[in-house]
Amino acid sequence: MTQRDDALFAILDRELERQNTTLQLIASENFASRAVMEATGSVLTNKYAEGYPGKRYYGGNQIIDEVEDLARDRVTALFGADHANVQPHAGANANLAVCLALLKPGDKLMGMRLDQGGHLSHGQPVNISGQLYEGIAYGVTESDERLDYDQIRDLAKKERPKMVIAGATAYSHVIDPEIFRSICDETGALFLFDAAHIAGLIAGGAHPNPVPFADVVTFTTHKTLRGPRGGCILSTAEHAAAIDKAVFPGLQGGPLEHVIAAKAVAFHEAAQPEFRDYAHQVVTNARALAAALAGEGFRLVSGGTDNHMMLVDLRPFDADLTGKVAQETLDRAGITLNKNQIPNDPRSPFVTSGLRIGTPSMTTAGMREPEMEAIAALIGRALRHREDQAELDGVRRDVNLLCSKFTPYPG
Numbered sequence: 032m033t034q035r036d037d038a039l040f041a042i043l044d045r046e047l048e049r050q051n052t053t054l055q056l057i058a059s060e061n062f063a064s065r066a067v068m069e070a071t072g073s074v075l076t077n078k079y080a081e082g083y084p085g086k087r088y089y090g091g092n093q094i095i096d097e098v099e100d101l102a103r104d105r106v107t108a109l110f111g112a113d114h115a116n117v118q119p120h121a122g123a124n125a126n127l128a129v130c131l132a133l134l135k136p137g138d139k140l141m142g143m144r145l146d147q148g149g150h151l152s153h154g155q156p157v158n159i160s161g162q163l164y165e166g167i168a169y170g171v172t173e174s175d176e177r178l179d180y181d182q183i184r185d186l187a188k189k190e191r192p193k194m195v196i197a198g199a200t201a202y203s204h205v206i207d208p209e210i211f212r213s214i215c216d217e218t219g220a221l222f223l224f225d226a227a228h229i230a231g232l233i234a235g236g237a238h239p240n241p242v243p244f245a246d247v248v249t250f251t252t253h254k255t256l257r258g259p260r261g262g263c264i265l266s267t268a269e270h271a272a273a274i275d276k277a278v279f280p281g282l283q284g285g286p287l288e289h290v291i292a293a294k295a296v297a298f299h300e301a302a303q304p305e306f307r308d309y310a311h312q313v314v315t316n317a318r319a320l321a322a323a324l325a326g327e328g329f330r331l332v333s334g335g336t337d338n339h340m341m342l343v344d345l346r347p348f349d350a351d352l353t354g355k356v357a358q359e360t361l362d363r364a365g366i367t368l369n370k371n372q373i374p375n376d377p378r379s380p381f382v383t384s385g386l387r388i389g390t391p392s393m394t395t396a397g398m399r400e401p402e403m404e405a406i407a408a409l410i411g412r413a414l415r416h417r418e419d420q421a422e423l424d425g426v427r428r429d430v431n432l433l434c435s436k437f438t439p440y441p442g
């Protein structure tokens with residue numbers, strides 16, 4: 032074995048320091064447990080295992096099969112699904128595999144508009160899902176910036192898509208799987224629920240479970256679910272074989288069994304009673320943060336949040352402040368989040384008029400409602416004084432102080 036790679040590990044130490052000492056408010060991130068990271072860093076990284084448990088193309092997979100079976104058993108029990116494929120390397124792969132399994136090139140695929148909170152893999156023209164298939168997009172209303180199920184139903188009746196996707200990356204309310212099911216039943220469409228953002232809220236009982244209603248549910252394991260970076264597909268028994276075939280050999284090669292082991296750890300953690308408390312606290316914290324941000328003069332898109340994130344319209348706070356400048360300013364103050372378009376944003380996706388802010392990470396770190404109020408005040412202060420370096424330095428010191436009481440990886 033060679034010596035420890037000091038150059039690389041010095042960089043890792045700096046990233047650990049950044050995560051420990053600054054506020055992580057990106058809605059799609061979280062702090063994985065030590066057990067999840069130990070599994071990800073285990074000897075399973077050494078093993079090739081194309082195929083599925085009991086049907087591998089290489090020898091030596093008896094123990095690997097136990098790992099993958101454990102992950103599949105745990106996740107089907109957690110969500111009440113017939114079948115799971117735990118091999119997708121990412122959420123986008125999971126969605127593409129579902130499309131490969133259930134659609135033919137040229138079929139219509141209906142999903143939420145990207146600029147109103149959807150995802151690239153839901154039929155966007157710049158993504159393969161919008162190139163192999165014909166993307167049809169529904170959005171939110173102008174009046175309340177929420178999904179209007181009657182509009183979605185009308186669009187589905189007009190377009191007759193082969194598959195309808197529910198799910199979002201920047202939408203702060205409950206997405207009703209039962210209504211989507213009825214829309215799909217009325218129009219003869221397949222129903223895919225992309226639960227990437229809210230899988231942890233579902234596992235923890237804070238949001239409705241789409242599994243009883245959808246043909247297929249995809250999600251990532253690293254967002255609210257708090258596992259390793261990766262994807263997962265749940266399906267009815269009817270679609271199981273087609274989905275497995277689409278993931279491998281259709282789309283991917285050797286599965287990342289070290290990550291699958293870490294997914295098994297995360298599914299176990301998400302089944303514990305304390306995870307229910309966590310999921311509900313994520314939502315409570317998001318509501319508290321949204322209310323406090325409103326008190327700072329920001330407008331909450333759609334009036335607030337029912338999940339782990341919120342979209343902030345910066346214009347009432349300061350008409351000249353773009354999402355890009357706000358993100359960069361807050362980065363300098365030790366507050367990490369992302370610029371985001373708001374519905375009908377006059378600015379481009381690279382500039383934007385909004386911010387997306389999420390509570391999963393800081394809730395894992397132990398923060399509660401009083402800390403959410405403190406965070407809102409720090410955001411307001413930094414953005415009000417964005418030209419004043421001394422003030423930004425002061426915010427950064429206060430951020431460090433706050434984080435020192437809620438360190439995700441002490442020691």
Ligand code: DSN
Nearest residue numbers: 058059122150200201
């Ligand atoms: N990048 C993810 C997010 O931040 O929502 C979506 O893929």
